[in-house]
Amino acid sequence: MNQTETHKVNDNSQELTRTEFWNALNQNSKIKPDIFDCQFTKSYLAAPENYEAIKKSVFEIILGSLPKSEIHSVKTPNDYERIIEQINGTKSLAIKKNWDLFVKLEKSVIDELDRLGLTSLIKGIEFPINVRVAHGRAPEEYKETDYATDHLHSDLWAGEPDDIINCLMYIDGDLKSTYMELYNPLESKVAAIASFNGPYRAFDAKMEGIEKVNYVAQEGQFILFDGVCPHQTIRKGGGARISIDFRIRRVDPYKNTEDKPYRSGMWGKYWYLDSKSETFQQRCENELIKLHESRLEVIPKRTAWITKMNNLSKATAP
Numbered sequence: 649m650n651q652t653e654t655h656k657v658n659d660n661s662q663e664l665t666r667t668e669f670w671n672a673l674n675q676n677s678k679i680k681p682d683i684f685d686c687q688f689t690k691s692y693l694a695a696p697e698n699y700e701a702i703k704k705s706v707f708e709i710i711l712g713s714l715p716k717s718e719i720h721s722v723k724t725p726n727d728y729e730r731i732i733e734q735i736n737g738t739k740s741l742a743i744k745k746n747w748d749l750f751v752k753l754e755k756s757v758i759d760e761l762d763r764l765g766l767t768s769l770i771k772g773i774e775f776p777i778n779v780r781v782a783h784g785r786a787p788e789e790y791k792e793t794d795y796a797t798d799h800l801h802s803d804l805w806a807g808e809p810d811d812i813i814n815c816l817m818y819i820d821g822d823l824k825s826t827y828m829e830l831y832n833p834l835e836s837k838v839a840a841i842a843s844f845n846g847p848y849r850a851f852d853a854k855m856e857g858i859e860k861v862n863y864v865a866q867e868g869q870f871i872l873f874d875g876v877c878p879h880q881t882i883r884k885g886g887g888a889r890i891s892i893d894f895r896i897r898r899v900d901p902y903k904n905t906e907d908k909p910y911r912s913g914m915w916g917k918y919w920y921l922d923s924k925s926e927t928f929q930q931r932c933e934n935e936l937i938k939l940h941e942s943r944l945e946v947i948p949k950r951t952a953w954i955t956k957m958n959n960l961s962k963a964t965a966p
């Protein structure tokens with residue numbers, strides 16, 4: 649398969665700075681943000697067909713992750729209500745690493761990114777996308793840690809690359825009780841946020857010039873927010889919330905492949921965009937084809953990463 653066939657992305661487009669990205673999104677996209685529109689964060693209601701396809705994939709992944717004893721009453725992956733009931737009967741849920749299902753999910757997500765005019769503005773995407781089942785209460789020991797997402801934070805403080813844009817889509821569950829609180833900074837605050845070194849709790853006193861975004865979470869809501877937007881998980885003790893989240897990159901994800909010990913992973917979780925692959929094996933092959941064309945030096949590292957992912961998948965297979 650040659651590169652022009654593999655994805656919809658304009659590979660010749662320049663890498664954009666933070667400000668250029670958000671301005672370009674305003675100018676290029678025919679779709680206007682219909683939920684909120686701030687300088688460094690925008691929110692859209694996903695196209696119904698994309699939301700349905702994403703939801704279907706997410707529930708397929710969750711159903712495969714529920715303990716066998718919990719799923720006897722669930723007839724099909726589309727039995728969403730019953731699956732949520734089963735989730736609420738658990739304290740936490742470890743998502744199984746069936747990468748083929750994550751490739752399917754990613755394909756539907758890229759359809760939505762494409763609709764919003766994003767695929768021509770970005771260079772990379774986090775793979776796998778995180779399927780998040782946030783229970784109504786955080787485990788006590790988790791809340792005590794310095795980097796728990798229940799504290800206000802920017803992902804840059806956890807060592808994520810400076811060029812990330814966070815993406816979150818609410819899928820289902822109790823969105824009234826468990827949701828993300830989000831803040832949009834003034835341009836003049838961006839440098840201070842980007843250079844802050846944590847821990848999360850220490851930033852609370854510096855919130856002047858950082859405005860809370862008012863919104864009510866809804867199913868199918870897609871939120872894009874720059875790495876400099878502080879955010880936190882709010883849990884009011886209700887039912888579980890189901891959402892997906894992932895990061896996209898303004899710069900080539902292979903530009904810097906130092907083994908910086910990111911708290912939530914390493915460089916290898918960022919891949920080129922790919923909207924054509926149907927399986928994880930194809931996803932890997934297409935990535936290596938692109939690297940053969942432009943970045944031969946990172947092929948051994950990517951190959952080792954793929955081996956690690958395959959081993960993880962085998963370890964959690966039923």
Ligand SMILES: [Fe+2]
Nearest residue numbers: 797802803879
């Ligand atoms: Fe975060």
